[in-house]
Amino acid sequence: MDLHAVKSTPPTALFGMAVILLVALTGLFAPFIAPYGETEVVGLGFEPWGGDYLLGTDSLGRDIASRLIFGARNSVGIALATTVLAFLAGTALGLLAAGLGGWTDQILARLIDLLISIPSLVFALLLLSIFGTSIPMLVLIVAVLEMTRVFRLTRAVAMDVAVMDYVEAARLRGEGLFWVLRREVLPNITAPLVAEFGLRFCFVFLAISALSFLGLGIQQPTADWGSMVRDTAQLITFGEVVPLLPAGCIALLTVSINFVVDWMLHRASGLED
Amino acid sequence: MRMHPLLTMTLQRLGFGLLTLFAITLLIFFAIELLPGDLAQEVLGQSATPETVAAFRERLGLDQPPVQRYLAWLGGIAQGDLGTSLANGREIAGLLGARLGNTLFLAAYAAAIAVPLALVLGLLAALYRGSWFDRTVNVATLSSISFPEYFVAYILMLLLSVKWGLFPSIADIGPDAGLGTMLYRTFLPALTLVLVVTAHMMRMTRAAIINLLAQPYIEMARLKGASPMRVILRHALPNALAPIINVVALNLAYLVTGVVIVEVVFVYPGLGQLMVDSVTTRDIPLVQACCLVFAGIYILLNLCADLLAIATNPRLMSRR
Numbered sequence: 001m002d003l004h005a006v007k008s009t010p011p012t013a014l015f016g017m018a019v020i021l022l023v024a025l026t027g028l029f030a031p032f033i034a035p036y037g038e039t040e041v042v043g044l045g046f047e048p049w050g051g052d053y054l055l056g057t058d059s060l061g062r063d064i065a066s067r068l069i070f071g072a073r074n075s076v077g078i079a080l081a082t083t084v085l086a087f088l089a090g091t092a093l094g095l096l097a098a099g100l101g102g103w104t105d106q107i108l109a110r111l112i113d114l115l116i117s118i119p120s121l122v123f124a125l126l127l128l129s130i131f132g133t134s135i136p137m138l139v140l141i142v143a144v145l146e147m148t149r150v151f152r153l154t155r156a157v158a159m160d161v162a163v164m165d166y167v168e169a170a171r172l173r174g175e176g177l178f179w180v181l182r183r184e185v186l187p188n189i190t191a192p193l194v195a196e197f198g199l200r201f202c203f204v205f206l207a208i209s210a211l212s213f214l215g216l217g218i219q220q221p222t223a224d225w226g227s228m229v230r231d232t233a234q235l236i237t238f239g240e241v242v243p244l245l246p247a248g249c250i251a252l253l254t255v256s257i258n259f260v261v262d263w264m265l266h267r268a269s270g271l272e273d
Numbered sequence: 274m275r276m277h278p279l280l281t282m283t284l285q286r287l288g289f290g291l292l293t294l295f296a297i298t299l300l301i302f303f304a305i306e307l308l309p310g311d312l313a314q315e316v317l318g319q320s321a322t323p324e325t326v327a328a329f330r331e332r333l334g335l336d337q338p339p340v341q342r343y344l345a346w347l348g349g350i351a352q353g354d355l356g357t358s359l360a361n362g363r364e365i366a367g368l369l370g371a372r373l374g375n376t377l378f379l380a381a382y383a384a385a386i387a388v389p390l391a392l393v394l395g396l397l398a399a400l401y402r403g404s405w406f407d408r409t410v411n412v413a414t415l416s417s418i419s420f421p422e423y424f425v426a427y428i429l430m431l432l433l434s435v436k437w438g439l440f441p442s443i444a445d446i447g448p449d450a451g452l453g454t455m456l457y458r459t460f461l462p463a464l465t466l467v468l469v470v471t472a473h474m475m476r477m478t479r480a481a482i483i484n485l486l487a488q489p490y491i492e493m494a495r496l497k498g499a500s501p502m503r504v505i506l507r508h509a510l511p512n513a514l515a516p517i518i519n520v521v522a523l524n525l526a527y528l529v530t531g532v533v534i535v536e537v538v539f540v541y542p543g544l545g546q547l548m549v550d551s552v553t554t555r556d557i558p559l560v561q562a563c564c565l566v567f568a569g570i571y572i573l574l575n576l577c578a579d580l581l582a583i584a585t586n587p588r589l590m591s592r593r
Binding site: 215247 | 293296297300301304305307308312315412415416418419420421422423424427428430431435436442526527529530533534537538548549551552553555556557560561563564567568571572
């Protein structure tokens with residue numbers, strides 16, 4: 001990206017990219033940045049800010065700043081894994097539905113419609129009560145629920161591409177379905193899928209954080225932003241801003257991603273204003 | 274005899290709604306069967322004695338074949354009997370009643386403020402597109418959408434309740450509180466929902482109106498010299514009703530589930546709080562009942578939106 005391109009990028013998008021980069025680096029190098037360990041008890045409960053503990057300690061005497069830093073690794077990492085899983089499943093099924101058409105398509109599409117007709121937070125709660133709360137279960141449940149949205153988008157855009165002449169030509173010259181989907185259809189639908197990935201990540205991230213906040217997602221002692229809000233929530237009644245820190249981290253990251261995606265969509269739509 | 278197209282479409286949508294609801298009962302019920310192994314053992318844990326496991330299985334009816342259990346469950350629902358809670362053995366229907374009322378009250382309270390506000394803001398942003406007003410509102414709403422509900426809720430609680438002492442931080446509605454008291458005590462949860470939902474609804478309204486104003490017939494109306502007022506009221510508005518109704522319904526449906534988090538933050542005795550509590554205690558019949566009620570409301574709202582959109586469609590309203 002040259003200087004001119006940077007200048008024409010709106011400040012919100014630049015801000016968003018900076019925050020995303022910062023969070024990614026923090027997550028990657030968390031053990032080197034954090035002054036204390038993730039679950040290490042370093043002092044008494046509720047130590048004040050400043051001094052040895054930049055942002056004080058939580059009820060068990062763990063350093064809040066360190067846990068926020070490790071949260072960048074855990075919360076974002078788990079959400080990223082979930083989103084990738086949702087995308088692999090959703091894109092594969094969507095491509096298959098668009099490529100095969102007919103009964104396969106109808107059955108898949110109706111099943112997904114059914115899954116979407118239940119509000120996803122409520123559905124996630126139902127599944128968690130049945131399967132119990134563990135991180136692999138959480139990832140799987142949220143991935144299945146978000147996969148439905150990816151499926152819908154992939155199917156819709158892939159259907160537009162599947163009727164193009166070049167796809168027809170590939171089929172006529174005897175290429176297999178898998179080859180056609182991978183070499184002809186997939187490269188032509190990557191642009192909308194990339195923007196969707198950003199948006200989906202936000203939804204997944206917010207959904208997992210919400211479940212963790214409700215005490216049903218990522219559990220102690222793993223440092224996670226959503227459950228940190230829950231653990232420190234009672235402090236708000238004493239006028240402390242501590243619960244707002246992890247909540248603010250979540251908000252900052254999702255806002256940043258939305259700014260970047262908004263700018264990407266705007267550019268892709270080719271509108272000047 | 275040929276039926277009026279309006280009637281045919283209405284009946285179609287009603288039938289489709291019922292079918293979806295039926296399919297959802299199947300999904301909610303048979304989700305249990307997805308669990309590999311035994312539900313009783315899973316819920317009670319490894320240390321449970323065989324006797325307690327057997328007793329649990331009998332209480333849930335797990336000793337009967339699933340199809341038979343499903344039919345009994347469905348039959349019960351049709352008669353208003355949702356079974357009994359595992360945690361305290363009370364009738365679920367009785368537990369849900371008051372909670373549902375509270376949740377609907379909170380959602381209606383938030384909707385009464387958010388819907389008019391969002392429509393006016395969305396319309397203004399669309400009409401003054403690209404102005405500083407539009408841009409400010411765009412950044413503000415994009416941020417507000419991305420915030421988790423509890424972030425907004427705790428900020429409001431910190432400022433309006435703890436720092437300035439204007440409103441109570443716990444939305445504890447007493448059994449005999451008057452309407453005024455209830456509105457006052459639930460103001461903070463309602464305001465949280467308003468902030469989150471307004472942003473969504475406003476953006477979607479703006480997009481719907483902008484999309485509409487780009488249509489050729491609006492251009493045509495402008496070119497033939499119709500006044501801006503007439504273009505908006507006579508040409509745009511009748512066609513804008515359907516998308517706007519959709520936007521409102523989508524957000525009301527969101528409101529009903531968005532309350533889950535807000536209820537937990539403000540300790541409000543609603544359906545969402547009940548559901549979260551029963552997930553924690555793994556009170557599965559109660560979770561299933563809550564899920565069914567939420568899904569039912571969701572479908573009902575979407576159905577209403579569909580019907581209203583059909584009823585206000587100018588092309589269907591005119592005589593053939």
